[in-house]
Amino acid sequence: MSFCWTTFDVTNRLPNGWRRAARAAGASADFREFPRTPILSRESVQVPYIRRGRLHAHQVRPRLPWLYQLYRDFFLELAGDACAEPVAPALDERYGVVLNVQRGTRMRFECHVDSNPLTGLLFCTDHPAGGGELVFAHDPAATDVEAVDRDCTVIRPHAVHLIFFDGRYHPHYARPLVDETDIRVVAVMNFYTKFYPESTRPPELNRHLFGDG
Numbered sequence: 001m002s003f004c005w006t007t008f009d010v011t012n013r014l015p016n017g018w019r020r021a022a023r024a025a026g027a028s029a030d031f032r033e034f035p036r037t038p039i040l041s042r043e044s045v046q047v048p049y050i051r052r053g054r055l056h057a058h059q060v061r062p063r064l065p066w067l068y069q070l071y072r073d074f075f076l077e078l079a080g081d082a083c084a085e086p087v088a089p090a091l092d093e094r095y096g097v098v099l100n101v102q103r104g105t106r107m108r109f110e111c112h113v114d115s116n117p118l119t120g121l122l123f124c125t126d127h128p129a130g131g132g133e134l135v136f137a138h139d140p141a142a143t144d145v146e147a148v149d150r151d152c153t154v155i156r157p158h159a160v161h162l163i164f165f166d167g168r169y170h171p172h173y174a175r176p177l178v179d180e181t182d183i184r185v186v187a188v189m190n191f192y193t194k195f196y197p198e199s200t201r202p203p204e205l206n207r208h209l210f211g212d213g
């Protein structure tokens, strides 16, 4: 099953100093071991947690107000261009736009599928030394990182690239960085569609992330 995505170069729409701001916000993320996500995880059973950083939506809004705004206007327009259906941002402020962060070589992002029908990712950092690639399985049944790697599409992060994809059927994860001093910051945005609205988001996911339904 092939995987496709859409890339936009959004250089002209980002404010001066955005990279520095995103990097600083990323460095202040909550770094720890995150337990496997219920329902959506595609990690091997031997992996109980994955170490990484997250800047929560309520922290993104005051730290990076331009990102919060772009999610609701210009990036939403682009999301509409990338999708055959009308799209909407999340109404629930807890998960609309968050930062996922990796620092050093021992963090990566959990192998999982998405619950929302359209995801936007704004890469905020480049990685000349390598690593940090976003890897999508072609096989919807892939259940761990090794299975994803066997037959996959690999996307290298480029700061200023905004990509959109439907990650519900292609398990995906982010590889560790290669340079111990490197940091990877990506803004993750959830979008919904008319036929797959926000009400389809699994309540277990909110309980896991926020302690309620």
Ligand SMILES: [Fe+2]
Binding pocket: 112, 113, 114, 119, 167, 172
């Ligand atoms: Fe995802």
